[in-house]
Amino acid sequence: MSNTVIDIDNVGKQYMLGTFGTGTLSHDLNRWWARMRGKEDPFLKIGDTNDRTKKGDSDFVWALRDISFKVEQGDVVGIIGKNGAGKSTLLKILSRVTSPTLGTIKIKGRLASLLEVGTGFHPEMTGRENIFMNGSIMGMTKQEIKRKFDEIVDFAGVAKYVDTPVKRYSSGMMVRLGFAVAAHLEPEILVVDEVLAVGDAEFQKKAVGKMQDVAQSEGRTVLFVSHNMAAVRSLCTRGVVLKNGMVDFMGSVPDSLAHYLKNDDETRKDLIINNVKSTKYSLKVSNIEINGTKEANSTIRNGQEFIDVLIEGTTSEPLTYDVMLIFKTKDGMPLATYALGHYEGELVHCPKGDFTIQRKIALPKILTKGIICVDLFLHHPMVEYQLKAPNCCVLECEGFQKGFGSAMDQSNNGFMGLEDFK
Amino acid sequence: MHKNFQSLILTSMEEKWDIIITNRSKLFDIDFRELWRYRDLVLMYVKRDFITFYKQTILGPIWYFIQPIFTTIMFMFVFGGIAGISTDGVPQAVFYMGGLVCWNYFSDCFSRSNNVFSSNKGIFGKVYFPRLVVPIAGVISNLIKLGIQFSLFLAVYIYFICQGVHFNFNATVLLVPLLIVMMAALGLGTGMLISSLTIKYRDLNFLVSFGLSLLMYATPVIYPLSILKASHPQYLWVLLINPLTAILETFKYAFTGVGMFSWLYLLYSFVITTVLFIWGLLVFNRVQRNFMDVI
Ligand SMILES: Nc1ncnc2c1ncn2[C@@H]1O[C@H](COP(=O)(O)OP(=O)(O)OP(=O)(O)O)[C@@H](O)[C@H]1O
Ligand SMILES: [Mg+2]
Numbered sequence: 001m002s003n004t005v006i007d008i009d010n011v012g013k014q015y016m017l018g019t020f021g022t023g024t025l026s027h028d029l030n031r032w033w034a035r036m037r038g039k040e041d042p043f044l045k046i047g048d049t050n051d052r053t054k055k056g057d058s059d060f061v062w063a064l065r066d067i068s069f070k071v072e073q074g075d076v077v078g079i080i081g082k083n084g085a086g087k088s089t090l091l092k093i094l095s096r097v098t099s100p101t102l103g104t105i106k107i108k109g110r111l112a113s114l115l116e117v118g119t120g121f122h123p124e125m126t127g128r129e130n131i132f133m134n135g136s137i138m139g140m141t142k143q144e145i146k147r148k149f150d151e152i153v154d155f156a157g158v159a160k161y162v163d164t165p166v167k168r169y170s171s172g173m174m175v176r177l178g179f180a181v182a183a184h185l186e187p188e189i190l191v192v193d194e195v196l197a198v199g200d201a202e203f204q205k206k207a208v209g210k211m212q213d214v215a216q217s218e219g220r221t222v223l224f225v226s227h228n229m230a231a232v233r234s235l236c237t238r239g240v241v242l243k244n245g246m247v248d249f250m251g252s253v254p255d256s257l258a259h260y261l262k263n264d265d266e267t268r269k270d271l272i273i274n275n276v277k278s279t280k281y282s283l284k285v286s287n288i289e290i291n292g293t294k295e296a297n298s299t300i301r302n303g304q305e306f307i308d309v310l311i312e313g314t315t316s317e318p319l320t321y322d323v324m325l326i327f328k329t330k331d332g333m334p335l336a337t338y339a340l341g342h343y344e345g346e347l348v349h350c351p352k353g354d355f356t357i358q359r360k361i362a363l364p365k366i367l368t369k370g371i372i373c374v375d376l377f378l379h380h381p382m383v384e385y386q387l388k389a390p391n392c393c394v395l396e397c398e399g400f401q402k403g404f405g406s407a408m409d410q411s412n413n414g415f416m417g418l419e420d421f422k
Numbered sequence: 423m424h425k426n427f428q429s430l431i432l433t434s435m436e437e438k439w440d441i442i443i444t445n446r447s448k449l450f451d452i453d454f455r456e457l458w459r460y461r462d463l464v465l466m467y468v469k470r471d472f473i474t475f476y477k478q479t480i481l482g483p484i485w486y487f488i489q490p491i492f493t494t495i496m497f498m499f500v501f502g503g504i505a506g507i508s509t510d511g512v513p514q515a516v517f518y519m520g521g522l523v524c525w526n527y528f529s530d531c532f533s534r535s536n537n538v539f540s541s542n543k544g545i546f547g548k549v550y551f552p553r554l555v556v557p558i559a560g561v562i563s564n565l566i567k568l569g570i571q572f573s574l575f576l577a578v579y580i581y582f583i584c585q586g587v588h589f590n591f592n593a594t595v596l597l598v599p600l601l602i603v604m605m606a607a608l609g610l611g612t613g614m615l616i617s618s619l620t621i622k623y624r625d626l627n628f629l630v631s632f633g634l635s636l637l638m639y640a641t642p643v644i645y646p647l648s649i650l651k652a653s654h655p656q657y658l659w660v661l662l663i664n665p666l667t668a669i670l671e672t673f674k675y676a677f678t679g680v681g682m683f684s685w686l687y688l689l690y691s692f693v694i695t696t697v698l699f700i701w702g703l704l705v706f707n708r709v710q711r712n713f714m715d716v717i
Binding site: 015105110113122124129132136 | 438439440441442443444445459460462463466470473474477544545546547548549550551622623711712714715716
């Protein structure tokens with residue numbers, strides 16, 4: 001017998017968009033009529049995939065589509081994705097708050113969930129009453145709750161308020177209490193949606209620690225949705241990336257994060273030149289290539305020694321410039337700068353007319369595996385910017401590895417590796 | 423042969439899953455065993471009803487008495503006094519209060535089940551538990567309220583006996599528990615049935631609260647059936663198809679000996695109640711799976 005505790009098979013969820021009114025009524029009648037004649041639901045076939053930025057013409061949308069994966073016992077699965085990717089919908093279906101339109105999910109063991117901000121508390125009842133209520137909602141007996149009560153209150157840190165109605169709690173306190181109850185239920189599977197965001201740093205750390213305990217020392221399974229990449233990285237053992245309602249990537253946490261982060265900037269266009277934010281009036285840029293391509297996504301291969309930069313265009317005035325590139329992590333942390341004009345104080349003069357700027361930037365020998373974002377500028381230091389293209393392209397670094405070695409990860413080990421002095 | 427063998431292996435390797443989530447809804451897949459496992463929660467909900475009822479009130483449970491007392495006085499004044507509707511020789515206070523206590527129980531059960539989704543959407547959107555727990559708990563907490571109000575009725579009843587009024591108290595009174603169960607089932611059934619529509623189409627809510635107050639007049643609460651029979655026999659059928667009529671008339675007959683009591687008619691009411699209850703249960707069970715999407 002395998003250790004699979006959750007088996008998600010081809011799950012889809014269709015939602016209706018817009019407001020409910022007479023239109024809904026006609027859909028309902030249609031559906032009912034089809035059912036009466038023993039036909040299939042006529043609306044199952046239509047509906048767009050869920051890209052919230054594009055306007056579709058259907059009233060229906062697939063918030064989830066063709067989701068299939070398995071979760072083994074003891075896995076801590078991080079589910080990441082953009083706003084509206086379907087993460088909460090998936091967790092809602094798992095917690096049986098709503099049901100899937102298609103597909104099957106099979107679960108082994110007791111599942112406790114903490115969905116979104118604000119938990120299933122009744123505002124008029126005190127914290128104590130709500131703990132008992134919530135406990136029994138999640139299937140605990142009164143005795144079990146009694147045994148755990150002090151621990152829960154202690155973990156939540158709301159001892160002073162247990163006999164006050166929860167409507168007087170701050171939102172962080174609610175989440176603390178909700179998390180404390182869910183985590184102390186000893187469920188076989190704990191499902192946590194983006195809720196920790198409301199808690200303060202101390203509590204977030206405590207909660208992540210608790211989930212780690214739950215998974216590691218007790219061998220339980222955790223499904224965790226968060227936009228906090230650091231929390232996902234430190235907590236999870238597996239990652240699932242959702243995009244427009246579909247599984248976009250599945251794998252180890254660093255790989256999932258890298259995949260997600262590489263694609264997450266929706267404002268970035270496909271071509272570098274389209275990411276230029278501003279140019280000086282006298283300047284017309286016709287082509288930009290970085291790392292040998294016009295595309296905003298490219299790869300730095302294992303052992304690659306340099307990066308090419310090419311800028312072509314015309315200028316109607318003489319130009320005094322320097323090329324500057326800033327390499328950053330996805331979170332915007334600067335890693336390195338290429339700016340000879342700054343270091344050496346030498347600028348390039350070019351007469352009016354067509355120009356071609358070419359640079360070959362040497363790379364450190366040992367690069368780690370990860371994502372590098374590039375800001376590109378043409379400027380006269382301390383005087384003016386002639387071209388600004390922040391975040392214009394993404395370089396995916398394969399990482400240096402040789403022989404029996406293996407590449408290291410940027411997020412844990414920094415941008416580059418050091419060597420012995422020779 | 424070969425195929426059989428394969429399927430045998432498959433079934434023997436089949437794993438045991440605790441929860442299976444699909445959209446395939448069989449008509450009769452209400453999990454009563456699960457409901458039983460959640461009985462603690464039913465009690466918790468009943469307790470919660472009382473706690474939240476008391477909270478931030480000064481008179482607390484006294485409100486359970488005030489409402490029927492004042493309504494009865496009002497009825498005595500308006501219907502008994504101004505309109506002069508006969509009560510078949512039964513003291514007005516007993517007649518109205520008896521009708522009111524029953525009607526209140528039915529309408530409380532009804533509104534409780536009708537509002538299940540809208541008043542619990544917060545908690546329903548966060549955690550799973552069998553949704554039936556809530557209307558069932560509602561019926562139970564309303565039962566407690568009924569108990570309180572019924573004792574008020576008994577007090578008035580006994581007061582009139584002490585005053586020397588003679589009531590034809592009879593063995594039909596043994597049917598009262600059944601009547602209560604029927605009222606609960608009817609309220610629960612119709613409430614759940616209508617709740618499935620009101621979630622999505624809110625205008626039905628107006629219709630429902632309006633319809634409920636009309637229904638009271640189509641039920642012999644403030645007048646005896648015999649009056650209508652005598653004065654407007656052409657409308658009698660309206661009351662006769664209403665399953666509540668038999669319940670109320672039987673109740674009044676049990677305590678006062680006046681009223682229309684017939685086994686056949688009670689049986690009719692019982693059948694209709696059962697049908698509505700089961701229908702409501704099935705519809706509720708189907709609706710609760712997806713209602714979060716539309717609320
Ligand atoms: N009841 C509903 N009716 C219609 N559409 C819905 C409903 N609930 C969710 N959706 C849509 O389904 C999609 C997925 O929503 P979901 O809440 O799962 O996103 P998410 O991945 O959790 O996003 P976030 O990061 O913002 O929490 C969204 O486009 C949302 O608009
Ligand atoms: Mg969400």
